[in-house]
Amino acid sequence: MKTVITGDLIDSTKYTPSELDAILNVVNDEFDYFRTTYDVDFKIFRGDSFQGVVLDSSLALDLVLTIKTVVNKIPINRKKISGLTDFRIAIGIGNINLKRDSILESNGEAFQFSGKTLDTMKGDYPRLLLKTADENLNEEFNVHFALLDSVTSKWSVASAEVVYYLLKGKKETEVAKILGINQSAVNHRKKAANWDAVAMLLKRYKVAIGNYARIKGS
Known part of the structure; x- marks a missing residue:
């Protein structure tokens, strides 16, 4: 049982080439971090989409929110873009029957679940x-x-920005030092982001998906 995560950049045609380049550079850097920290493989394709394979399915939501927050915190001219920079993302969990050197040439239930689900996602919502x-x-x-x-x-x-670092396991004092602000400001932003509720969802996802993977024999 594996997880395939597929995403595409919302309103990608509204970004300038330099903005799109900045977004993809940041995402690629995050993918490099994923590869060295977790057992995953992520690739960008079509210039505004990505796909990744995650062996530990219980980690998928953490990785998805990390991808979202790393682009959410990119400062972009908002004249043409409504809201934060973001991706539509579909998480597919299932078997992988064909694994090639390139994940973009691989196939199986998890790929089909993820890809076909992303194809149904139109408009601003749903985004996940x-x-x-x-x-x-x-x-x-x-x-x-x-x-x-x-x-x-x-x-x-x-x-x-604060949620991004909390997802990395940073404490409030560490986030404050990284961002050059005081801890009370970090705490205020954390509350504004409803971090406690997000953390509860992450915990629930890990337990439920971990149990599902075990029942399915992976």
């Missing part, structure tokens, strides 16, 4: 969906993700 062979699991988390979309749609660049 889960697809597995268990419809009850899908229904549970897609309700959670709809609420998460509602929370993240209200984030500022400053809030996303």
Whole structure:
């Protein structure tokens, strides 16, 4: 049982070439970090989309939110872009039947779940969906993700920046030092981002998806 994460940049045609280049550079740097820290493989394709394979399915939501927050916190001219820079992302969990050197040439249930689900995502929302062979699991988390979309749609660049470092396991004092602000400011941004609720969702996802993977024999 593996996880495939597929995403595409929302309103990608509205970014200037230099803005798009900056976004992709930041995402690529994050993918390099993923490769050295986790057992994953991520690739950018078409210039505004990505796909990744994650062997530990319980980590997928952490990685997804890291991708989202790393681009959320990029300062972009907002004249043509509504809201923060963001990706639509579909998480597919299942078997992988064909694994080639390039994940873009691989295939299997997890790829189909992820790719086909992303194809259904049009407009501004939803921005995150889960697809597995268990419809009850899908229904549970897609309700959670709809609420998460509602929370993240209200984030500022400053809030996303703090969440990014919290996802990396940084403490408030460490985040304050990195950002050059005081701890009370970090705490304020953390509350504005509804971090406690997001952390509860991450914990629930790890437990539920970990159990699902074990039942399925991976």
